[in-house]
Amino acid sequence: xxxxxxxALKAAKASMEASDFQINEKHIDLVRRNLSGxxxxxxxxxxxxxxVNAKGGQNDREST
Numbered sequence: 001x002x003x004x005x006x007x008a009l010k011a012a013k014a015s016m017e018a019s020d021f022q023i024n025e026k027h028i029d030l031v032r033r034n035l036s037g038x039x040x041x042x043x044x045x046x047x048x049x050x051x052v053n054a055k056g057g058q059n060d061r062e063s064t
Contacts, residue, residue, distance in 0.1 A: 005035055026051070 009031060013023045030051075034044040 005032065 016023050033039040
């Protein structure tokens with residue numbers, strides 16, 4: 001199961017990056033913790049919102 005999870009995370013990361021989103025290890029760790037049951041969906045959503053608010057709602061990359 002862990003191998004499948006890592007494969008899915010890698011594919012999702014590649015897909016997001018193809019859409020010009022930068023994915024870092026903190027993002028991957030949040031998803032991994034949620035999918036493994038270490039974070040509830042509510043906790044996951046709160047953590048994601050913290051990241052979004054810390055960035056001012058912007059993607060990690062500069063706009064061109």
